[in-house]
Amino acid sequence: MSAHSAPTLLLRRVRPYGEGDPVDVLVRDGRIAAIGDDAGAHAEAGSADVTDGGEGVEILDFDGAVLLPGFVDLHTHLREPGREDTETIATGSAAAARGGYTAVFAMANTQPPQDNQTVTDSVFRIGREVGLCDVHPVGAVTVGLAGEQLTEMGQMASGEARVRVFSDDGMCVYDPLVMRRALEYSAGLGVLIAQHAEEPRLTRGAVAHEGPTAARLGLTGWPRSAEESIVARDAILARDAGARVHICHASTTGTVELLRWAKAQGISITAEVTPHHLLLDDSRLESYDGVYRVNPPLREAHDAAALREALVSGVIDCVATDHAPHAAQEKCCEFAAARPGMLGLETALPIVAALLVESGDMTWRDLARVMSTRPAEIAGLSDQGRPIAVGEPANLAVVDPDSPWTVVGEELSSLSANTPYEGMTFAARVVGTVYRGRLTTRDGEVLA
Numbered sequence: 001m002s003a004h005s006a007p008t009l010l011l012r013r014v015r016p017y018g019e020g021d022p023v024d025v026l027v028r029d030g031r032i033a034a035i036g037d038d039a040g041a042h043a044e045a046g047s048a049d050v051t052d053g054g055e056g057v058e059i060l061d062f063d064g065a066v067l068l069p070g071f072v073d074l075h076t077h078l079r080e081p082g083r084e085d086t087e088t089i090a091t092g093s094a095a096a097a098r099g100g101y102t103a104v105f106a107m108a109n110t111q112p113p114q115d116n117q118t119v120t121d122s123v124f125r126i127g128r129e130v131g132l133c134d135v136h137p138v139g140a141v142t143v144g145l146a147g148e149q150l151t152e153m154g155q156m157a158s159g160e161a162r163v164r165v166f167s168d169d170g171m172c173v174y175d176p177l178v179m180r181r182a183l184e185y186s187a188g189l190g191v192l193i194a195q196h197a198e199e200p201r202l203t204r205g206a207v208a209h210e211g212p213t214a215a216r217l218g219l220t221g222w223p224r225s226a227e228e229s230i231v232a233r234d235a236i237l238a239r240d241a242g243a244r245v246h247i248c249h250a251s252t253t254g255t256v257e258l259l260r261w262a263k264a265q266g267i268s269i270t271a272e273v274t275p276h277h278l279l280l281d282d283s284r285l286e287s288y289d290g291v292y293r294v295n296p297p298l299r300e301a302h303d304a305a306a307l308r309e310a311l312v313s314g315v316i317d318c319v320a321t322d323h324a325p326h327a328a329q330e331k332c333c334e335f336a337a338a339r340p341g342m343l344g345l346e347t348a349l350p351i352v353a354a355l356l357v358e359s360g361d362m363t364w365r366d367l368a369r370v371m372s373t374r375p376a377e378i379a380g381l382s383d384q385g386r387p388i389a390v391g392e393p394a395n396l397a398v399v400d401p402d403s404p405w406t407v408v409g410e411e412l413s414s415l416s417a418n419t420p421y422e423g424m425t426f427a428a429r430v431v432g433t434v435y436r437g438r439l440t441t442r443d444g445e446v447l448a
């Protein structure tokens with residue numbers, strides 16, 4: 001459905017960035033048409049009858065809820081093509097919309113992988129047909145994510161999907177010469193390489209964070225150095241290639257220090273952190289529940305604290321979910337056999353709000369920076385992460401900061417249920433999502 005066929009929306013009594021008194025926001029033809037008391041007048045003037053849906057004006061009273069720019073996820077696994085039993089572009093888009101997302105970047109570790117234009121353009125088209133959020137396919141850096149032969153990034157970048165982010169996520173571009181060439185090529189193309197930082201020879205057989213807990217539980221450890229040695233290497237390679245590099249799912253105190261150092265050197269490096277690395281730590285391993293298995297692994301409490309501080313200070317640029325759906329049988333098994341990864345799209349906002357806004361460390365405007373504005377900038381999106389202002393594209397998330405809800409995996413829109421937050425209660429909830437001027441969710445219900 002394109003913008004012109006969407007009904008005009010009047011969002012009553014919303015508070016942009018949670019600031020000031022409630023105002024009305026009029027959305028028409030995909031854009032913000034008016035903000036303030038006169039928005040209602042605009043609506044009346046715009047169409048004779050004020051009715052629900054149809055060609056009239058759809059009125060939605062949000063009773064003082066917080067209005068934010070729609071969220072942008074740089075790191076989502078939609079699993080289509082290949083593992084449509086765990087997620088599809090449609091179910092993943094529905095989960096994104098329920099989470100307040102209006103754009104997601106779909107990682108390349110699909111089957112077949114998104115390592116050529118045929119697959120990236122196909123994912124892009126399906127995402128557009130689903131029409132619940134912008135689906136930007138991420139292109140692989142190397143053929144088959146094998147880390148040896150560079151893909152035709154230029155073809156994927158010039159295809160219909162206009163791929164602008166490339167990553168072998170799930171795998172690391174571990175060979176320094178291949179990474180150097182990829183960075184040099186990306187600099188010429190003006191695209192971004194996002195690295196899953198994992199030195200594979202340091203993580204052979206590893207299933208959990210290498211620390212006292214894994215040692216006591218007899219789980220083979222993933223040392224921090226496996227991530228940090230790649231972060232340090234890639235910062236230097238990016239510097240010398242005159243390229244940008246983005247670090248996926250930063251997880252350790254050391255990575256935060258390396259990012260601080262690299263940014264101080266003027267190196268073009270950005271980084272994301274996931275909600276699970278902000279909230280959880282390896283004490284969760286006590287249960288041996290496979291839902292807590294993830295790459296990179298949950299670290300220690302002081303790592304999570306360092307990641308929260310880094311997000312507040314800007315050393316870490318943004319939140320990304322690393323939404324990683326897995327089938328029940330791939331998680332309900334002994335820990336070392338469980339597939340790594342956890343759901344994230346529908347629980348990111350409440351977690352970041354609980355950890356950083358409710359604590360007073362961040363304002364809602366700061367939250368908009370790390371969940372919308374900054375990821376959109378990093379990916380070079382011109383119509384996402386925009387200010388809430390007249391004329392801007394209507395990609396919006398409406399958040400009720402005090403509407404407690406409890407996470408139930410089976411009730412999530414994702415096709416999978418591998419959430420590590422089962423049974424947890426959060427105060428903040430997305431109560432409405434507007435994507436290119438169209439309401440995609442209202443009170444948690446995904447609208448067609």
Ligand SMILES: NC(=O)N[C@@H](CC(=O)O)C(=O)O
Nearest residue numbers: 077169170294295324340341
């Ligand atoms: N994070 C994970 O543990 N798994 C991700 C891949 C990845 O992000 O490394 C997946 O695709 O399942």
Ligand SMILES: [Zn+2]
Nearest residue numbers: 169170196248
């Ligand atoms: Zn990864």
Ligand SMILES: [Zn+2]
Nearest residue numbers: 107169170322
């Ligand atoms: Zn991932």
